[in-house]
Amino acid sequence: MTAHPAQYEDTVEQINSACQRLFDTWCESRSVIPLGYLLHCWPLPNGGPVSVRRLADGLRELSRAHPGALGGSAWPIFCELTLCIDEILLYPGIRLHKAAYD
Helix, strand or coil: CCCCHHHHHHHHHHHHHHHHHHHHHHHCCCCCCHHHHHHHHCCCCCHHHHHHHHHHHHHHHHHCCCCCHHHHCCCHHHHHHHHHHHHHHHHHHHHCCCHCCC
16 A cells, blocks of 8 residues: 555556556567557556556456467566556555646
8 A cells, every 4th residue: 555655656656667668578579459558548647546547447458358468578567567556546545746646
């Protein structure tokens, strides 16, 4: 749980870092379909729950429609990303600069 605003910021940074690694992985392997899903919802316009929810929804749809895209080296990154997303979405009351993230 993100108990402090600095932890919230760190979690958003972890999300962006994981997305960047997925982007790099899928670019290297020329995996166009997962890249399309990722780029539909990332980069995040802000670190608020609405943006993070959109990312979660996009990745969920990717996992349903193209489960093979999340195998190999993408799998541990996807797992890390899922944990960070859950941390923000399960505890949405803990935010900093509320107006900046809405």
